Amino acid sequence: MTCLLCCKQLIKEMTISDFWFFHKKKRVCSYCLSKFTKIKKHICKRCSKSCIEEICCDCQKWQKLYPNYQFKNESLYFYNEAMEEFMQKYKFYGDYRLRFIFAKEMAQRLKKYREWVIVPIPISKKRFSLRGFNQVEGLLLASGICFYSALMKPFDREYQSHKTREERLQTVQPFLLTQAGKSTLYHKKILLVDDIYTTGRTLFHAYGVIKEALPKKVQTFTLVR
Ligand SMILES: [Zn+2]
Numbered sequence: 745m746t747c748l749l750c751c752k753q754l755i756k757e758m759t760i761s762d763f764w765f766f767h768k769k770k771r772v773c774s775y776c777l778s779k780f781t782k783i784k785k786h787i788c789k790r791c792s793k794s795c796i797e798e799i800c801c802d803c804q805k806w807q808k809l810y811p812n813y814q815f816k817n818e819s820l821y822f823y824n825e826a827m828e829e830f831m832q833k834y835k836f837y838g839d840y841r842l843r844f845i846f847a848k849e850m851a852q853r854l855k856k857y858r859e860w861v862i863v864p865i866p867i868s869k870k871r872f873s874l875r876g877f878n879q880v881e882g883l884l885l886a887s888g889i890c891f892y893s894a895l896m897k898p899f900d901r902e903y904q905s906h907k908t909r910e911e912r913l914q915t916v917q918p919f920l921l922t923q924a925g926k927s928t929l930y931h932k933k934i935l936l937v938d939d940i941y942t943t944g945r946t947l948f949h950a951y952g953v954i955k956e957a958l959p960k961k962v963q964t965f966t967l968v969r
């Protein structure tokens with residue numbers, strides 16, 4: 745077994761439980777893992793952004809747009825150079841094996857949401873056929889977490905990277921709630937899961953359609969903030 749990122753032999757770093765539990769198996773060496781920055785202290789209590797204030801300025805803006813939504817997002821890692829490289833390999837080059845890299849941490853962190861319905865953010869059919877997988881579902885499957893795909897993304901908007909932050913915040917709703925989702929999510933606690941939280945726009949759009957099902961509570965989780 746070799747590290748999925750640097751190809752170094754992993755056998756010396758493996759424990760009994762790594763051999764025993766498939767989704768807990770070590771897939772990356774400790775040196776590669778140390779290059780990612782785990783989110784710990786000094787963060788916004790709503791969105792997990794690195795921040796000295798209690799609520800960051802992004803969240804204050806969202807609060808004005810969604811005054812009735814008690815938004816709460818939890819994330820595992822900050823975006824840094826190692827994470828950028830990971831996202832590049834996993835999402836853009838489509839290396840599906842990389843879904844296992846954070847499986848152990850994700851399984852651990854999502855334990856407390858056992859009673860919740862986990863809903864991944866969808867990708868469009870076109871994106872799916874290009875990449876071959878939904879990167880969020882990949883992370884959840886690798887972590888051994890059951891999920892329910894209640895959302896659809898009928899088509900992609902034009903690529904957003906050239907737009908300003910303000911333009912990106914004003915895009916139109918890209919998601920639909922499935923007919924079955926409406927009844928399944930009724931009065932349930934829902935955890936929306938995405939790979940990365942950038943502006944928050946995606947998660948707030950997803951919340952916008954999920955609330956049609958009249959859920960009890962909606963929170964969000966992303967691997968990266
Ligand atoms: Zn490595």
Ligand SMILES: [Zn+2]
Pocket residue numbers: 788789790791792793799800801802803804
């Ligand atoms: Zn915030």
